[in-house]
Amino acid sequence: MFSKKYNSFLKDSEMTAVIRAADWSSTSVGEMDKWSMGLRSALGIMLNSRFPMFLFWGKDMTCFYNDACLDSMGIRGKHSSILGKSRAGSLSEMWHIISPIIKNVLKSGEASWHEDQRVPIFRSGKMVDSYWTSSYSAVCNDFEKIEGILVAMNDVTEKAEARKKKEEAEERTRLAAEIAQIATWDLDLQTHKMIHSESLATIFGHEKNVQLTYADMISQFHPDDIADVVEKAFELSMQSGTYKYEARVIKNNGELGWIRSHGKIFFDSTHEPLKIIGTLIDVTEEKNHSEILMESELKFRLLADSLPQLIWTADANGALNYFNLSVLIYAGINYRDLNAGGFQKLIHPDEIEQFDSNWTSVLITGDDFLLEHRLLRHDGVYRWFYSRAIAQKDAAGKIQKWVCTSTDIQQQKTFTEELEKEVSERTAELKNTNVNLVKMNIELQSFVYVSSHDLQEPLRKIQTFISRLNDTEEMKFSAAAKEYFEKINAAADRMQSLIQDLLAYSRTNLTDKVFVMKNLQELAEEIKEDYRERIQETNAVVEIHNLCKAKVIPFQFKQLFNNLIGNALKYSKPGIPPHILINGSLINGFEIKNLGAEADCTYCHISIADNGIGFDMKYKDKIFQIFQRLHSKTEYSGTGIGLAIVKKIVENHNGIITASGAENQGATFDIYIPEL
Incomplete structure (x- = not known):
């Protein structure tokens, strides 16, 4: 008979059986009579059970089973009959799994219960894993001695696999939530008990192992958001079944943060709310970024509305989406009409095709949009504008928006x-x-x-x-x-000199200006040789030093030296031999920039100084004018054209000439000629 522990186990598992007479095809009634009451009872239970059952009896653990085992345990076809066979010849595939349990039950006499026990069985001709809920109970002989083990099994493979898939799905969901930093929560609306994931505590500024209550969570909401946001969202959810809101929270460290929650309410059959299951995410960084953008946008609009320029913006696809106050005032139409294609209607018909073509092109290339065109004013007058649009791009170079200005250029036009x-x-x-x-x-x-x-x-x-x-x-x-x-x-001679000087002055303009690289030292020496007799007559001294090479018109430059040396000999002081000093050097144009020289040009500087009668500096410009004389013709001969010719020659060479001196202290003429 069965032990009390086994009877209790059978009752708990609801596997009751009625012992009745049965037709044992493989066992005679006589043989059955030899078996103990415990074995006979166990076999009766097996035969009447709809669950697969095994009985392992005796020292060699002889195996008995019922018909329910044939298909569900994969015995049919594998063994024609294992009734009365020892464990070695029966169920060898599962024996290594159940034998340790059988040994414990034989030793302790205590029934053993196992859920989702993995057991390999034959199905469709191959070994597969299956999952079983099984019980192991001791069977005693007539003397209350344990002689065998009765094993009852229930196939729960489908349930186990479904549960396993559910657990895997839940694990994937949990991991996804952790990766996305999404907290999950489950609130019982009847008891206000809340279950939540670890990340919810961290969002509220606590350690992740802290368990928050619903009251704890509510206490950390910003006071202004409890009634206006959280409670209002709950009221709306009673109608829609969806509970969602964004609210401010005061974290455990005192910092202000933002959360976004989204949940679903479950109702009973009377539409009484039972619980809310939802998610919660920290959106503080997103909100801060959004506030910065909004503040930046507000500043932009305030600045744009304060400018007289027409300012408009467009999205990445070129659709206009903002116009400043100046556009509204200029066009005399409202924002909605402008946004609905009104701006294009302002463009003059003669320029609309060019405008559209250029705008389409820059949307593809990302280049700046530049165009002069006319826009219709509210009084029906077209005015000229210069429009420029610049693309704002992200770090990857992708266009985010266009910022455009149109500047009134009617006055310039x-x-x-x-x-x-x-x-x-x-x-x-x-x-x-x-x-x-x-x-x-x-x-x-x-x-x-x-x-x-x-x-x-x-x-x-x-x-x-x-x-x-x-x-x-x-x-x-x-x-x-x-x-x-x-x-x-004398008058005839003077008339002849005047005519010859006029001819010389006119030739400075009419002669061909062929420039040749010449050594100015050699040209000056030639003129000095021409005045040899006069120099000897007056005991004059003429010194020529360091004149450079330059591109000049040789004929004109000879005349320049001739006039200046001749004047120095003529306007000498009575009784004092003339002394003429001609010096040369190279000078940077920057040093004489105040005289009108080019700063990056090199000049040949020629200085011609004498010890003659000189002149008053108030006449320093007058002496270069034609027919200007500082002395009477009775004192000194001449026509007053010589220095005018000198100045004209210097100008023909793109040069500069200045004069300095003092009465009875001589005169100095400084000439600057470009070296090349």
Whole structure:
């Protein structure tokens, strides 16, 4: 018979059986009579059970089983019959799993219960793992001695696998929540008891092993958000079944944070709320970033509305989405109409195609949008604007938005048009002036020709006849007549000198300006040689030092040296031998920038100083003007053209000339000629 422990186990597992007579095909009634009451009872239970059952009996653990084992345990087909077989020849695949349990039950006599026990069995011709809930109970003989073990088994493979999949899914969900830093919570609305994941505590600023109550969580909400946000969200959830909100929380360390919660409410059959299951995430960083963006956007709009420029923005696809106050005032239409394509209607019909083409192009390339076009003002007048749009890009270079400005350039346009008109008129005038200048140059050339031939011819005849009269009739002239003839002769000579000087001055403009690299020292020495007799007559000293090489017009530069050296010899002080010092050097243009020199150019500096009569510095500019004389023609001969010729030659060489001096203390002329 069974032990009390076994009977209790059978009752608990609800596996009751009725012992009844049975037809044992493999065992005679006579043999059954030899078995003990315990064995007979166990076999009766097995035969009447709908669960697979095994009985291991005797010292060799002879195996008995019921029909329920044939298919569910994979015995059919594998063993034609294992009834009465020892364990070695039966169920060898599972024996190594159940044998340790059987040994413990034999030793202790205590029934043993096992859930989800993995047991390998044959199914569809192959060994597979299955899961069973099993009980092990001792079976005693007539003398209360344990003779065997009765094993009852229930196949729970489908439930075990389903539970395993559920656990795996729950684990994946848990891991995903942890990775995403999402806390989960489960609140019983009847008892207010709450279960939550570890991450919920950390979001509220606690250690992760702290268990928060619903009251703890509510106490950390910002006071202003409890009624206005949390409780209001709960009221709405009673209708929708969805519980969601964003609220501020005061973390355990006193810092202010933001959370976002999303949950679902479960109701009973009477629509009474039972519980809420939801998630919660820390969105403090997101909110802070959002607030920074909003603050930046607000500053941008305040600044944009304070500017007279038309400012508008567009999204990455080019759709206009913002216009400042100046656009609204200029266009005279509201924001909604502008946003609905009104801005494009402001563009002048002649420029709309170009505007759209350029805008489409920059949306693809990301280049700046630049265009001059007209926009319609609220009073029906088109004004010119210069529009510029710049793409704002993220770190990866992807366009996020466009910021655009349109600047009123009507005044500049009007000024430009007037300027172009004026330039056109001036160009026409200049063209006419050039034609007249060509005519004047032709006339001047004719005058030069007349001066060099026709005007000098009568002078030569006058001088010739005066000379003949002096030779043949001198003795017949009275003293007064002789004086008159001398004055006539002097006037003719002066007239001839004046004509020759005028010709020399005109040639400084009319001669071909062919520049040649020359040694200025050699040119100055040639002129000094030309004045040898005069130098000897006056006991003059002429020193020439360190003149450089430069590109010059040789003929003109010889005339320059001739006029300056000649003036120095002519305007010497009576009784004092002339001393003329000519020095040369190279000088950087930056040093004489105040004189109008180019700072990055190198100049040949030529200084010509004398010890003559000098001049008052108030005449330093006047002396270079044509026909200007500081002394009477009776004191010093000359026409007043020599220094004007010198200045013209210097200007022909893009040079600079200055004069300095003092009365009776000599004069100095400084000339600066570009080296190349």
